[in-house]
Amino acid sequence: METLPAAYTALVERLKELAVLRSCASLLSWDEQTHLPPHGAEHRANQLSLLAGLCHDRATDPAIGDLLAQLDDVQALGGHAAPVAANVREARRNYERSTRLPRRLVEELSRVCTLSQQAWVEARHESNFAKFQPWLTQMIDLKREEADALGSSTGVRYDALLDDYEPGATVAQIQGAFSPLRETLVELVSAIRSSGVQPDISILERHYPTDRQKSLSLDAARMIGFDFQAGRLDIAAHPFCSSIGPGDCRMTTRYNEYHFSGSLFGTLHESGHGIYEQGLSTADFGLGTGEACSLGIHESQSRMWENLVGRSLAFWEFFYPQTQSAFPDALGNVSLQQFHQVINDVRPSWIRVEADEVTYNLHIMLRFEIEQALISGALSVADVPGAWNDAFSRYFGMTPPNDALGCLQDVHWGAGLIGYFPTYSLGNMYASQFFEKANADLGDLNEQFRRGEFHPLREWLKTNIHSHGKRYHAPQLVEVVTGQPLSSEPLLRHLRGKFGQLYRL
Amino acid sequence: METLPAAYTALVERLKELAVLRSCASLLSWDEQTHLPPHGAEHRANQLSLLAGLCHDRATDPAIGDLLAQLDDVQALGGHAAPVAANVREARRNYERSTRLPRRLVEELSRVCTLSQQAWVEARHESNFAKFQPWLTQMIDLKREEADALGSSTGVRYDALLDDYEPGATVAQIQGAFSPLRETLVELVSAIRSSGVQPDISILERHYPTDRQKSLSLDAARMIGFDFQAGRLDIAAHPFCSSIGPGDCRMTTRYNEYHFSGSLFGTLHESGHGIYEQGLSTADFGLGTGEACSLGIHESQSRMWENLVGRSLAFWEFFYPQTQSAFPDALGNVSLQQFHQVINDVRPSWIRVEADEVTYNLHIMLRFEIEQALISGALSVADVPGAWNDAFSRYFGMTPPNDALGCLQDVHWGAGLIGYFPTYSLGNMYASQFFEKANADLGDLNEQFRRGEFHPLREWLKTNIHSHGKRYHAPQLVEVVTGQPLSSEPLLRHLRGKFGQLYRL
Numbered sequence A, B: 001m002e003t004l005p006a007a008y009t010a011l012v013e014r015l016k017e018l019a020v021l022r023s024c025a026s027l028l029s030w031d032e033q034t035h036l037p038p039h040g041a042e043h044r045a046n047q048l049s050l051l052a053g054l055c056h057d058r059a060t061d062p063a064i065g066d067l068l069a070q071l072d073d074v075q076a077l078g079g080h081a082a083p084v085a086a087n088v089r090e091a092r093r094n095y096e097r098s099t100r101l102p103r104r105l106v107e108e109l110s111r112v113c114t115l116s117q118q119a120w121v122e123a124r125h126e127s128n129f130a131k132f133q134p135w136l137t138q139m140i141d142l143k144r145e146e147a148d149a150l151g152s153s154t155g156v157r158y159d160a161l162l163d164d165y166e167p168g169a170t171v172a173q174i175q176g177a178f179s180p181l182r183e184t185l186v187e188l189v190s191a192i193r194s195s196g197v198q199p200d201i202s203i204l205e206r207h208y209p210t211d212r213q214k215s216l217s218l219d220a221a222r223m224i225g226f227d228f229q230a231g232r233l234d235i236a237a238h239p240f241c242s243s244i245g246p247g248d249c250r251m252t253t254r255y256n257e258y259h260f261s262g263s264l265f266g267t268l269h270e271s272g273h274g275i276y277e278q279g280l281s282t283a284d285f286g287l288g289t290g291e292a293c294s295l296g297i298h299e300s301q302s303r304m305w306e307n308l309v310g311r312s313l314a315f316w317e318f319f320y321p322q323t324q325s326a327f328p329d330a331l332g333n334v335s336l337q338q339f340h341q342v343i344n345d346v347r348p349s350w351i352r353v354e355a356d357e358v359t360y361n362l363h364i365m366l367r368f369e370i371e372q373a374l375i376s377g378a379l380s381v382a383d384v385p386g387a388w389n390d391a392f393s394r395y396f397g398m399t400p401p402n403d404a405l406g407c408l409q410d411v412h413w414g415a416g417l418i419g420y421f422p423t424y425s426l427g428n429m430y431a432s433q434f435f436e437k438a439n440a441d442l443g444d445l446n447e448q449f450r451r452g453e454f455h456p457l458r459e460w461l462k463t464n465i466h467s468h469g470k471r472y473h474a475p476q477l478v479e480v481v482t483g484q485p486l487s488s489e490p491l492l493r494h495l496r497g498k499f500g501q502l503y504r505l
Helices: A004-033 A038-059 A062-070 A082-100 A104-126 A127-148 A155-166 A171-193 A200-203 A210-224 A262-279 A295-309 A313-326 A336-342 A360-376 A381-396 A424-442 A445-450 A455-464 A476-483 A489-501 B006-034 B038-059 B063-072 B082-100 B104-128 B127-150 B157-165 B171-193 B200-204 B210-224 B261-279 B295-309 B313-326 B336-342 B359-375 B380-395 B422-441 B445-450 B453-463 B474-482 B487-502
Strands: A233-234 A239-244 A249-251 B230-233 B241-244 B246-255
Touching: A004 A038, A004 A062, A004 A239, A004 A249, A004 B006, A004 B038, A038 A082, A038 B006, A038 B241, A038 B246, A062 A082, A062 B246, A082 A127, A082 A313, A082 A476, A127 A155, A127 A360, A127 A381, A155 A171, A155 A360, A171 A336, A171 A360, A171 A381, A171 A424, A171 A489, A200 A336, A210 A233, A210 A262, A210 A313, A233 A262, A239 A262, A239 B038, A239 B127, A249 A262, A249 B038, A262 A295, A262 A455, A295 A424, A295 A455, A313 A336, A360 A381, A360 A424, A424 A445, A424 A455, A424 A476, A445 A455, B006 B063, B006 B082, B006 B241, B006 B246, B038 B082, B063 B082, B082 B127, B104 B127, B127 B157, B127 B336, B127 B359, B127 B380, B157 B171, B157 B359, B171 B359, B171 B380, B171 B422, B171 B487, B200 B336, B210 B261, B210 B313, B230 B261, B230 B313, B241 B261, B246 B261, B261 B295, B261 B453, B295 B422, B295 B453, B295 B474, B313 B336, B313 B445, B359 B380, B359 B422, B422 B445, B422 B453, B422 B474, B422 B487, B445 B453
Parallel strands: A233 A249, B230 B246
Antiparallel strands: A239 A249, B241 B246
């Protein structure tokens, strides 16, 4: 093997140190959500702000620019395996994005972000959009400014924001995938509603003691392959998964003793994220090849384990006996088929985070539509509630009774996360597309799940997706893995097949 | 109020930022002891090492030296309250200590420290001093070098090391306090052993369910004044208390369902540390006046709540009914007097951390004697086991059966903590001296404890000790608070009084 250029070695050292520093902030953030005593909040904000400043200084250090300039000619790295070139590409991408944003804008965004989220909490609580409107207006202005500072090769302003979460993706590409999806989903929901099948969902609201939910969640996570020698499961108000660094991945969930689904499916979802993080190359920590590909690919892993595996009949053929004996009072008289039907109940609802597999993507498309219009300038912030309700009625045939159940429900816009929503649906599409390919490569996965065998799928994901890190951007990765560009067809086949059967369509 | 010099304001800003950065490492260390998954250990070491380097760079930044030079004339700060002068004094002390140590020595100490602790773990496990000897030899050489680099105003090498833990204390002063203590303690132990009183200590080894121990520990900590809005109690193998920053103080304990005392007295002990940290000025975080005075003063707070309060009859007159009803099987037939007798059982034992109030200080004096001789050169490392056993027999009239129960039992020497042990006994002496003064100021404390009133003592400690931070060094503080220099008399009066009664001497 040819020797790597000295500039590359120096770059790697800086990137790894930066990643270690960032990972300190990750632990502080995890602790903030899981253990921080109330009076410690102000000090925690000071700690995180100091670390963010140190990381920003290092990320924009001109010395990185100099090293990158010496590595300008990626061809000069041609003698090395492609990962080296990918690492330089990602380092350049991050450096350019960081240095393009004026410090004033970064500070202003951070300030408005904090205040705007506080305003949002109140506004949602009172279902009073007027309280949020001035903050959302400022936020949209700042995000437009950010997009213009970042620039985009397509000339589409929204693409510059999207690129932060889903490198290489564009509005045009996503719209191409969403269009056929939307129409079919609306039809499918309508067919389900008129099927006459009405599962008794109160089964899931019986009494499920918390300690047994906890032990079942741990069993399920372990069973599908989350490694607890290299991670944990704790409790948080808003479940998430955060990788601190090699060998240390932290998931959270929440328990409600009168709601079965939250903790178990939440844990399967976060385990999907966690297994992805645990599948990344630890040797490449801090480099592009040791980092998750995109939010959409991340979500494909969580959705796959939660829905394609965790809500399948095959999974429960294996796992239901154990579940039933953990909750004899609640599930003793519930058959496997009944249980499988209720955990797959489909019905239009106001709140995205509680939506089922079929309606979920409609919630996303609605947000994608509105945030694009906000960023392009076609929609003014004052008109958001009206636009939301119109779109909701188009998608779901019903109008939210108030803004708390409508345009005020999500934290994202107030937190400046614009361009983030579409990655949820991309995740659903990637998940089905990967899953079809895994099925083709590994034989009948359901047959394996019925026997409690999840490691073949997990290993396939590790080899084909996790181990690449950011070597490919998501649009390329899906082609490398499945031989096809992103398509909504696999997701539609899955939904039509599964719900056609469950609802006898 | 006169305006503070610009150099002081600039210094304060740097010190506070340094403290925030250090506090990030504190949280990472707390998490390492309480939550870190096994495979995350290497990454955690990388994180802590990076932060340590960043902190060292900032602590030794010549800009701090320049600011201190501008503040050279403490008289120039005469117009301000004394705390300003104390903060400059402490900043200078820290800067000088940090810059006097050559980087090579700091790195070598850190490296040997890690390896030496690993060797110690094995050596203790096998009770094989030979395995530890080469590492202890290196460590003693490095600590002698460190002491010489730091220098000491007394010319006594050991004083330079002691000064790190107990600023302003000296061997001469500690020996003056220890001498009368030693003799009387040896006599007291002997009188207790021949008293014929033999409490049935198996009472404490009955079954005490963990969840009830936990809830009792939380109640006790809350009752004496630890604020859980600004802190936590978690589980760790080796209990400790770590203050992360204003509003965030973390204590740990451990539960053994067949050992009552560990968790409850451990929690009272750590609560003493925690209440001290919670009593420091949050506005002065990062400055001398917002920082604990010394390890000895810290230990005075933990020992006071654990022993002078927590093992008093008055405390249990209030708390025993609740404890008895938490453990009806174990304590239902045990009277208050019996219980009070067994939690105050005195008997010579091999292991310091399990020792009672009376013998504990003898364990410390033995270590103080040996580590002084090691640092002065009067004792060679090879002769440590022999010297230990001789001293043990002098103090306790018995000889340890092996080195694991003798000179290999403590982590301190392998970890480079030399000059640390005497602060434990200083803490016991300070505690009794402060407690006598609090009694004189507040009226009969026992009367208050009997009624469950602990806040007068807590407030007295906050006003007289906590709120000063490092404004005074410990030898001055004890004089300011009690009007007397450090003395072993109050401790001896306490021990003679309490154990004279319990053992009918």
